[in-house]
Amino acid sequence: MTDVLVTGVGGPAGVAIVRSLAATDARVHAADMDVYASALYLVPANQRHLVRPGLAPDFVDHLLALCERLGIDVLFPTVDVELVPIARRLAEFTAAGVTVASPSLATLENTLDKYRLAQACAGLGDVVPRTELLGAAYDWDYPVIVKPRSGSGSRGVHLVEDEAALRALGTDEQTIVQENLPGEEYSVDVIADLAGTVLAAVPRSRLRVDSGVAVAGRTVKDAGLEETATRVAQAIGLTTVANVQLRRRADGRPALLEVNPRFPGAMPLTIASGVDMPRLCLDMVLGRALPDRLEFRELANVRYLEDVFLDPSDVLTALTSAAALAERDDAHAAAPAQP
Ligand SMILES: Nc1ncnc2c1ncn2[C@@H]1O[C@H](COP(=O)(O)OP(=O)(O)O)[C@@H](O)[C@H]1O
Ligand SMILES: [Mg+2]
Incomplete structure (x- = not known):
């Protein structure tokens, strides 16, 4: 057992x-x-x-x-x-x-810090939006995004309109300035085996978010998103499961927002779409054979609270x-x- x-x-x-x-x-x-x-x-x-x-x-x-x-x-x-x-x-x-x-300690350290993430993925070229420490540069196409290196739940994320406003924020090594990505946003659930080979990347649109968790969404078949998330997973040496967040540039090309190195709260949609990542992860670490091809279909979801009654x-x-x-x-x- x-x-x-x-x-x-x-x-x-x-x-x-x-x-x-x-x-x-x-x-x-x-x-x-x-x-x-x-x-x-x-x-x-x-x-x-x-x-x-x-x-x-x-x-x-x-x-x-x-x-x-x-x-x-x-x-x-x-x-x-x-x-x-x-x-x-x-x-x-x-x-x-x-x-x-x-994921491994090295992967965690390269993802929980968004500045390190940008450096770890630098080899992926324009998949990575330009990212600098606050105060390090002012020659941007404004507006820009300013956010904490290590944050979550969108806390501390804001749009800065021009150079004067950016200079007014001063200097802070715990805060990053990032190229603004104005397009559609996606969360891609990625599973990689223990050698780092990506087995599946399932993009989702988050149609409604409550307290940082998507409560309505849909999976999206899009080769560009799947490939971009796969390359990010390879760059950070992902094993097991992570959630790669992408956003499109004005011209539609997807770029990297951040990686959450854990199972996401919206996992039931990915499972229902055909890729049961917890089960696959269990089979993988137990050395059991995995299916050759992992396919998913497009599916949308909404959520409701459910009661569990107890003595x-x-x-x-x-x-x-x-x-x-x-x-x-x-x-x-x-x-x-x-x-
Ligand atoms: N470079 C960016 N361009 C446009 N929007 C951004 C950018 N960075 C962050 N955001 C917005 O802020 C939200 C939170 O940023 P994110 O990097 O995912 O940090 P976290 O979720 O850890 O707070 C994103 O979902 C996105 O809507
Ligand atoms: Mg995020």
Whole structure:
């Protein structure tokens, strides 16, 4: 039996992975720091686990111990802040027999920082919009985009109209200035095998976005978008799954906005379109044969909230998570027998 642990199961990416893998022959364990994370309740009670917050200093220690206790074969982290701490200690997961289904530390470092991303992809020519540190150059075609090197959810992104306004922003090494891409925007979900060969690139239009997640969208067959995202994935040495965001220039050519090095919240649309990336990723890390050709069809989606009803006593607490119960049992077993 293959044991899989998915983290961040209160988020849309975590839910999508749990639902995809629950339909395979794997036993799916679900983890989150929040007792109300919905996909905890999509798996059997003894497969629900509370973990420490991804930013906590002991997050990885706890996660490693949990993986060892459960005999986890494959770990799917889905929370942004967990990715780097886990990747930094990959050797310990490997030593514990756990394969981590997320990109390498080098790929994370080249994508989570948008300035480094532009440098890593410089060899792709005009796929990369001109990108400079704030204060480094003023000879732009205005307007330009100013945004944080490491940001998310569009926070801190704004359009700057002219040189005077750009100069007024001063100098900041944590902020980038980027050529404005005025055209249509796409998110391309890309899966690459462990040697870095891209298996599929599925472009999506995000028709409506709520809190950074597409809640209405459609997959788009477009060879130019698929090829551009594939070249970006190769340039950053992608293995497993990432979401490559592209936007068209005024003349229609696609260019790179950013790469989110993890499963996206809109994964159900990509799965329904024909490329079940969580399942493929699992098969891939287990060394199983993959289909030769991965095709998808164009499909649109809308979303609604769905209720999961529980007996009130089934709502986890820190003391009733499967991990806590196992720890208690271990403590009992280790305690000397009563006379
Ligand atoms: N160079 C650019 N040209 C046009 N729009 C941009 C550019 N960079 C960012 N944007 C807009 O800002 C949004 C957020 O930028 P992005 O680089 O994806 O950062 P994040 O999603 O991490 O905040 C994009 O979805 C896009 O709408
Ligand atoms: Mg983005």
